[in-house]
Amino acid sequence: MTENTRSFPDWETLYKNQEVKSMPWYNESLDPDLELELSKMKIKKGSFLDLGTGPGTQAIKLFERGFDVTASDLSPTSIRKASFRYNSKKNNKIKFIVDDIINSHLCSNEFDFIFDRGCFHVISPEKRLKYTEEVHRILKDGGLLFLKCFSEKEPMRDTGPYRFSYDMIKKTFENNGFKVQSIRETVYQGTLNPLPKALFVVISK
Numbered sequence: 001m002t003e004n005t006r007s008f009p010d011w012e013t014l015y016k017n018q019e020v021k022s023m024p025w026y027n028e029s030l031d032p033d034l035e036l037e038l039s040k041m042k043i044k045k046g047s048f049l050d051l052g053t054g055p056g057t058q059a060i061k062l063f064e065r066g067f068d069v070t071a072s073d074l075s076p077t078s079i080r081k082a083s084f085r086y087n088s089k090k091n092n093k094i095k096f097i098v099d100d101i102i103n104s105h106l107c108s109n110e111f112d113f114i115f116d117r118g119c120f121h122v123i124s125p126e127k128r129l130k131y132t133e134e135v136h137r138i139l140k141d142g143g144l145l146f147l148k149c150f151s152e153k154e155p156m157r158d159t160g161p162y163r164f165s166y167d168m169i170k171k172t173f174e175n176n177g178f179k180v181q182s183i184r185e186t187v188y189q190g191t192l193n194p195l196p197k198a199l200f201v202v203i204s205k
């Protein structure tokens with residue numbers, strides 16, 4: 001079945017014109033599904049990329065837990081605002097960089113862990129292969145991708161982010177050099193009510 005192409009805001013215009021706290025994905029706490037997984041897997045240190053960091057809330061929480069954090073986004077304004085908000089207090093310890101994951105300038109084998117909370121599900125189907133290739137390239141061997149994306153159980157099917165089934169996730173990643181370690185149904189914390197239905201996936205390289 002082919003997916004309908006969805007339209008998304010121009011990210012740069014959005015971050016220029018809107019206060020991040022009013023964005024649907026804004027969540028000051030560390031994502032609870034990531035928190036649970038880190039605790040279950042006893043992961044306490046290493047290099048983390050917060051991919052599509054937007055407001056930067058997840059990057060700061062990971063940094064506060066002692067990870068070595070890089071935060072990337074294709075919107076220069078989101079990066080400028082997040083860097084100003086956090087690095088002014090934190091002594092420039094988080095590396096905030098403008099980077100498009102579809103044509104990434106990040107180094108190969110750079111990260112132990114990548115957190116993608118909402119970037120993958122706004123990438124169009126024809127660019128997903130490139131996404132998986134780039135994520136595979138920048139992740140170290142044995143590294144983990146923690147992925148949060150909308151679930152096919154989330155209604156309003158023609159608007160908002162792409163929706164995914166377990167099968168779509170497995171096909172997308174396992175055909176491209178990854179192993180899906182676990183998938184579970186959850187919600188996407190943010191400013192919407194009710195919270196959208198989501199998947200939380202742990203994927204290894």
Ligand SMILES: C[S@@+](CC[C@H](N)C(=O)[O-])C[C@H]1O[C@@H](n2cnc3c(N)ncnc32)[C@H](O)[C@@H]1O
Nearest residue numbers: 011025052053054073074075100101117118119
């Ligand atoms: C739904 S928001 C999630 C933001 C953040 N991860 C969070 O949880 O608050 C998706 C983010 O992905 C970024 N994005 C979209 N396409 C991207 C791409 N090709 N490369 C890097 N970032 C991208 C957008 O600018 C936006 O900040």
